[in-house]
Amino acid sequence: MKFKLGDFVRFVEEKREGFITRIIDGQTIGVTGEDDFEIPVLASKVTSVHGREAAVAAAKEQEEIEEAANQEFISKGIYLAAVPEKQVTSVVQFYLINQTSYTLLASFTTEKSQEFKGEFAGILLPRTAVKVFSAGLPDISIWPKFIFQILYHSKQTVDFLDPLIYTERFKAKDFAGSKTAVHLLNQQGWQFQLDIGAVKVDAQKLKESFFKSPEEKKMVEKPAKEIDLHIEKLRDDYQFLNSNEILKTQLERFQKTLDGAIVHQLPSIVFIHGVGNGILRHEIHKVVSKHPQVKTFMDARKEKFGYGATEVVLK
Incomplete structure (x- = not known):
């Protein structure tokens, strides 16, 4: 079968279109239209609507831009959160969190004994989070050094920000305090803000x-x-x-x-x-x-x- 879940199709013999929401068998699919009713139909009786996905994506992007323009632009709020694994609490999962209005191009590298390893690279949309690393708390003394390099991007007219470079070698005392709410993840953990400069001692x-x-x-x-x-x-x-x-x-x-x-x-x-x-x-x-x-x-x-x-x- 040439179709897959999520494809947008049009009926050949009647004026109807919708998304494929179920693969019933080798010849039959379920198509759901604007009325939210799923109709079983032979795959040979529908045809793909090419370009629909790109148009929908473009419309969604434009909608997000217009929605962001009507909201307060948030320029600070990049965090690294360490969240204990639910099944094995001695293991923490590290998440890069973007609470700003910027789209971030992020690179995360670890360094140990002058050897560097790329752990994550990708785009982080506003108000989203992504898992970048896992480590065991009992092994914190041998954790590698964390290195983050981040570029800021926005289609709105905002201040230009220099690339962010953040390095940290964690110690046990960094996790001595109580866990706090990591709102984007709806979990408890430790949070470290990356985009705030340290207080400088003169x-x-x-x-x-x-x-x-x-x-x-x-x-x-x-x-x-x-x-x-x-x-x-x-x-x-x-x-x-x-x-x-x-x-x-x-x-x-x-x-x-x-x-x-x-x-x-x-x-x-x-x-x-x-x-x-x-x-x-x-x-x-x-x-x-x-x-x-x-x-x-x-x-x-x-x-x-x-x-x-x-x-x-x-x-």
């Missing part, structure tokens, strides 16, 4: 702070022992901020407070970041794990904060 500025005079140090506010980074504690107009502006505000307050704690030589400081989707916690941990003036960091008083706060011990 080494020269930090060095200069140690040699400030007492008068100059008074100009740097001495922070409290516990700093609440929930956005409603930082801005009165937080209802009008989008997720990127909220995160930027929280990270700026975190960085300013950490610098203040170092200048005033506090032994430690607690940052209350909440549980949420784990992005703020992850970004804070990325900074303090590489900071030259941080001795160590840990979850702060779980009986009080759960996994919603991090205590940073300073040198």
Whole structure:
């Protein structure tokens, strides 16, 4: 039989057309038209309508473009999500998630002992996800380095974005916190945002702070022992901020407070970041794990904060 499921066909002897929704036997097929009724018919009594698929695809693409034009354009929101396998929870499946309005051309490579292996390459449409890798959590110490290269594309008139390059070598502490909801997958897992820059530590500025005079140090506010980074504690107009502006505000307050704690030589400081989707916690941990003036960091008083706060011990 030359036909297959999904083909669009037209009846030879009557004015009717539709999609093939069932292969009944070697000579008979089921065709469903606009009335949603399936009609059994001999395959010899229908003919293919060529070009229909291309026309439907073009119309759908145009519809998606027009629909996107009427929605708020989202420029940030590329994530890597690690979701435990349902049957074997020690195995995690990694998904690349595109919550932006861009179409992404993505390449994912792993590197181990200077040997590179391409794991995934493809196009990721807006608000979609694709599985790119699998790994066992007990083997995290020997996981390869992850390398993502991403190009942005949109048929709308938007700002041009440079290609995104994201590299990460995961450690056990990256998975120490509670899992959060991965909405596009309707599952629980750990999420890491790829398209947000790490907070940069100005080494020269930090060095200069140690040699400030007492008068100059008074100009740097001495922070409290516990700093609440929930956005409603930082801005009165937080209802009008989008997720990127909220995160930027929280990270700026975190960085300013950490610098203040170092200048005033506090032994430690607690940052209350909440549980949420784990992005703020992850970004804070990325900074303090590489900071030259941080001795160590840990979850702060779980009986009080759960996994919603991090205590940073300073040198």
